[in-house]
Amino acid sequence: MIYLKSREEINLIKQSGRIIGEIFEKVKGKIKGGITTQELDEWIDSFIRKKGAQSAFKGYRGYPKCCCISVNEEVVHGIPSSRVIKEGDIVSIDVGVKLDGYIADAARTFPVGKISKEKARLMSVTEQALYLGIRQVRVGNRVGDISHAIQTWVEKNGYSVVKVLFGHGVGYFLHEDPVVPNFGKAHRGELLQDGIVLAIEPMVNAGGDKVRVLNNGWTVVTSDGKPSAHFEHTVALVDGKVMILTR
Ligand code: MF3
Ligand code: CO
Numbered sequence: 001m002i003y004l005k006s007r008e009e010i011n012l013i014k015q016s017g018r019i020i021g022e023i024f025e026k027v028k029g030k031i032k033g034g035i036t037t038q039e040l041d042e043w044i045d046s047f048i049r050k051k052g053a054q055s056a057f058k059g060y061r062g063y064p065k066c067c068c069i070s071v072n073e074e075v076v077h078g079i080p081s082s083r084v085i086k087e088g089d090i091v092s093i094d095v096g097v098k099l100d101g102y103i104a105d106a107a108r109t110f111p112v113g114k115i116s117k118e119k120a121r122l123m124s125v126t127e128q129a130l131y132l133g134i135r136q137v138r139v140g141n142r143v144g145d146i147s148h149a150i151q152t153w154v155e156k157n158g159y160s161v162v163k164v165l166f167g168h169g170v171g172y173f174l175h176e177d178p179v180v181p182n183f184g185k186a187h188r189g190e191l192l193q194d195g196i197v198l199a200i201e202p203m204v205n206a207g208g209d210k211v212r213v214l215n216n217g218w219t220v221v222t223s224d225g226k227p228s229a230h231f232e233h234t235v236a237l238v239d240g241k242v243m244i245l246t247r
Contacts, residue, residue, distance in 0.1 A: 003177075016245075033112055036082050038082055041067055053099040055095075056097060069092070074220070075165070075205070093109075105234050134244065139194065160209035161183050161202060178190045208223065234246045
């Protein structure tokens with residue numbers, strides 16, 4: 001069942017989302033060769049606490065850290081650790097924040113210093129896929145219109161979308177209905193209406209769409225070892241217009 005949110009509730013989700021926007025602005029300067037993913041997680045954790053908020057990930061199904069940090073061939077759910085990031089890596093940071101009971105969820109992929117042309121193109125195609133998906137959020141459209149826009153764009157660019165993980169409704173809980181696949185047919189699925197709040201999150205692989213989960217039970221990696229990028233925003237449909245809540 002889809003929980004539609006009131007204007008007031010959407011503003012509260014936006015307060016959580018604004019914290020994530022600030023995190024991404026500030027963490028950018030910290031993502032340099034030599035830093036560990038654990039250090040980034042600690043900085044993000046303390047920032048969230050300073051804002052009087054909490055991580056929506058920590059403790060979720062036993063997830064141990066405050067955010068997910070996924071490097072290169074890691075698609076999503078990288079667990080912050082002593083892994084040292086290095087120049088040329090791409091680093092995806094996924095953060096969920098809960099403030100006053102309302103959750104926002106967003107992710108973005110950052111370059112570490114100078115990266116290859118191929119990684120830069122992967123990042124830009126993925127970010128554009130997100131915005132093409134967001135553009136489909138209007139009254140009368142369906143979830144499938146978002147999915148289709150993302151898949152078409154990604155495949156046109158020679159990349160593949162991950163098929164076993166999805167975007168989702170969000171707000172009261174981290175994962176609510178509906179699921180928002182990054183592939184599918186236009187004009188299919190749930191109708192989008194005022195008050196719907198969605199986390200749209202294309203996960204795009206430079207190579208094939210096959211993935212596997214590491215022994216830690218969380219981290220999803222590409223089967224072919226090629227890099228993957230991830231961009232996510234929480235958005236809402238308000239008065240017939242899409243509003244991005246995580247910046
Ligand atoms: N943003 C991701 C998602 O929407 C991460 C959640 S998994 C967690 O599925 F365990 F880290 F919370
Ligand atoms: Co999400």
